[in-house]
Amino acid sequence: MASTACFMIVSRNDIPIYEAEVGTAPKKEDAAHQHQFILHAALDIVQDLAWTTSAMFLKSIDRFNDLVVSVYVTAGHTRLMLLHDSRNDDGIKSFFQEVHELYIKILLNPLYLPGSRITSSHFDTKVRALARKYL
């Protein structure tokens, strides 16, 4: 498993709807803020790249020192973003695909308002389990 990994889901209106630090490294307050900052800075690149391909997985699109940003854009332009320091494209792809499926299940709930925060603890547990499995 990667020592540093920060996972975030950003809605089509550029609002983060789910965040999780999924690395094994001990948590540091300022690092979490920095991760958020790097991921947000990558959004512009995603916006341009998303229209050049029909694939959902955009691979790694940006880097910061030894940290890499990988992005997955869904059909509804919800972006799954992962900041990581490992080189494991296949694992990341599988991780994104399974989280995407979880996200669809959340979205299909008629009581969930698209673009609002995902508060389900079940979802959180599942995402962390997937991170342990693939990253």
Next chain:
Amino acid sequence: MKQYTNVIDRPLSKGKQEVSLSGFAFLFSELVQYNQTQVDNITQLETRLEDAGYAVGARILELLCHREKGNRRETRLLGILSFVHSTVWKVLFGKVADSLEKGTEHEDEYMISEKELLVNRFISIPKDMGAFNCGAFVAGIVRGVLENAGFQAVVTAHFVPVEGQQRPRTTILIKFAEEVLRREARLG
């Protein structure tokens, strides 16, 4: 049937089940009647039906791109239109739409026509309600799919009389925003 403690554990539906038409017609008629009690005029009623459809469209786009298209997104105008015309229509109404045409007068207009739109099958509009069309719900679905895929558009439903037929057909008129056409031109 296996019970799941949480929806997240349940596998996504394969989309093979169908619902009874009369059941749907009853539910839809309740939707229209309820909304009718909440509004002052026809425009508001259409807006409310459209909003109800929008929520369906936003979800169906995400689900179908995953299930039917193997996780490919649509980035081109014609691609997303044929996605609506065939994939979406087939899943919602059991058949592809009767026709998809480009508007003759304006470059940014497209039309999806249906001889007998499913939601209008058991509906006749009272004379005093003028041009009201329950197809507004379907127009909302189409708008939900298009906007969430990044194609901003204004979508409206209209009755078009057909010669020699008692029932008019329904045309869903799609007018794309300028920025969508500009991006389309840039992509070449």
